[in-house]
Amino acid sequence: xxxxxxxxxxxxxxxxxxxxxxxxxxxxxxxxxxxxxxxxxxxxxxxxxxxxxxxxxxxxxxxxxxxxxxxxxxxxxxxxxxxxxxxxxxxxxxxxxxxxxxxxxxxxxxxxxxxxxxxxxxxxxxxxxxxxxxxxxxxxxxxxxxxxxxxxxxxxxxxxxxxxxxxxxxxxxxxxxxxxxxxxxxxxxxxxxxxxxxxxxxxxxxxxxxxxxxxxxxxxxxxxxxxxxxxxxxxxxxxxxxxxxxxxxxxxxxxxxxxxxxxxxxxxxxxxxxxxxxxxxxxxxxxxxxxxxxxxxxxxxxxxxxxxxxxxxxxxxxxxxxxxxxxxxxxxxxxxxxxxxxxxxxxxxxxxxxxxxxxx
Ligand SMILES: *[C@@H]1O[C@H](CO)[C@@H](O)[C@H](O)[C@H]1NC(C)=O
Ligand SMILES: *[C@@H]1O[C@H](CO)[C@@H](O)[C@H](O)[C@H]1NC(C)=O
Ligand SMILES: *[C@@H]1O[C@H](CO)[C@@H](O)[C@H](O)[C@H]1NC(C)=O
Numbered sequence: 001x002x003x004x005x006x007x008x009x010x011x012x013x014x015x016x017x018x019x020x021x022x023x024x025x026x027x028x029x030x031x032x033x034x035x036x037x038x039x040x041x042x043x044x045x046x047x048x049x050x051x052x053x054x055x056x057x058x059x060x061x062x063x064x065x066x067x068x069x070x071x072x073x074x075x076x077x078x079x080x081x082x083x084x085x086x087x088x089x090x091x092x093x094x095x096x097x098x099x100x101x102x103x104x105x106x107x108x109x110x111x112x113x114x115x116x117x118x119x120x121x122x123x124x125x126x127x128x129x130x131x132x133x134x135x136x137x138x139x140x141x142x143x144x145x146x147x148x149x150x151x152x153x154x155x156x157x158x159x160x161x162x163x164x165x166x167x168x169x170x171x172x173x174x175x176x177x178x179x180x181x182x183x184x185x186x187x188x189x190x191x192x193x194x195x196x197x198x199x200x201x202x203x204x205x206x207x208x209x210x211x212x213x214x215x216x217x218x219x220x221x222x223x224x225x226x227x228x229x230x231x232x233x234x235x236x237x238x239x240x241x242x243x244x245x246x247x248x249x250x251x252x253x254x255x256x257x258x259x260x261x262x263x264x265x266x267x268x269x270x271x272x273x274x275x276x277x278x279x280x281x282x283x284x285x286x287x288x289x290x291x292x293x294x295x296x297x298x299x300x301x302x303x304x305x306x307x308x309x310x311x312x313x314x315x316x317x318x319x320x321x322x323x324x325x326x327x328x329x330x331x332x333x334x335x336x337x338x339x340x341x342x343x344x345x346x347x348x349x350x351x352x353x354x355x356x357x358x359x360x
Pocket of ligand 3: 298299317319320321322325
């Protein structure tokens with residue numbers, strides 16, 4: 001179903017209510033809202049976030065450890081209720097997401113207890129990855145979290161490097177990662193939780209201190225090596241039906257010497273969608289990442305990412321104003337034509353199709 005069809009009723013409501021410019025811009029912001037994931041600080045979500053949900057400006061919320069106490073399920077129900085009561089409700093829940101990779105990277109109580117590295121080193125990696133996917137799904141379901149920003153599909157290169165340091169990579173061969181990643185994805189998605197393969201085309205060659213959250217990172221591999229090693233797990237995860245792909249904020253000059261993968265048409269459109277055939281939803285890594293300091297403020301980065309083909313922008317600075325700034329910038333970019341309405345609406349269709357699958 002096309003967004004233009006999906007939004008028909010909404011448009012009608014707005015045109016009945018008002019035929020002013022304000023009415024049209026509310027309609028655009030309700031579309032843009034689906035594309036922006038918000039975050040907030042601490043254990044008490046601000047009232048303003050609930051107001052924005054009711055206005056349809058929020059597509060989802062990412063949770064961090066600092067947001068999680070015993071009452072997180074109640075808080076998530078409150079988010080979903082606020083959205084259901086809103087005139088912008090499209091009939092499916094907000095995306096509620098977190099990083100539940102396994103091992104030490106877990107934001108919610110519960111599994112997977114094993115890190116990706118432990119899964120890869122186990123006697124039966126495929127079975128362990130399947131169990132981890134099931135465990136992640138049950139932890140998320142317990143708290144009504146419907147989306148996992150996992151698994152990591154990076155193929156690490158050196159002991160103790162960026163991914164290996166915290167046991168986040170299944171292993172140092174693409175065969176092992178391509179066995180474990182899809183097993184995790186299939187098990188978790190079969191249990192009704194959206195999975196995200198990250199960070200395309202891979203952070204396996206990043207050195208220990210090369211953290212895109214903090215600094216610009218260049219991964220200077222040849223295209224042949226990226227395709228022969230780092231992309232192999234994606235060639236298995238995509239046919240396995242992975243729902244989302246998160247692009248990395250590293251720069252890979254082999255295909256694009258200017259824009260990091262998540263801001264790069266070449267990586268998103270030509271390589272991920274074109275060559276590898278991914279038809280699902282793309283999501284950015286943290287839009288506030290230090291890797292992007294050369295690309296303007298968070299709002300400008302959100303526009304660049306959307307122009308390049310990222311469907312969802314992750315405003316994860318635990319600051320509601322940040323998400324609002326991204327929404328405002330995307331509305332302006334659609335209004336002044338710098339962002340293509342046609343491709344943006346195709347992205348909206350993908351996001352709404354994904355949200356229809358949610359059972360949590
Ligand atoms: C949730 O629980 C925590 C810890 O008990 C508490 O500090 C916080 O105020 C609660 N938040 C809400 C919104 O009830
Ligand atoms: C992977 O790591 C093992 C053990 O540390 C090492 O023996 C092997 O050569 C590595 N393989 C590759 C492809 O780097
Ligand atoms: C929140 O985000 C806005 C917009 O990106 C920024 O201007 C502001 O400084 C941020 N506030 C905090 C406390 O980080």
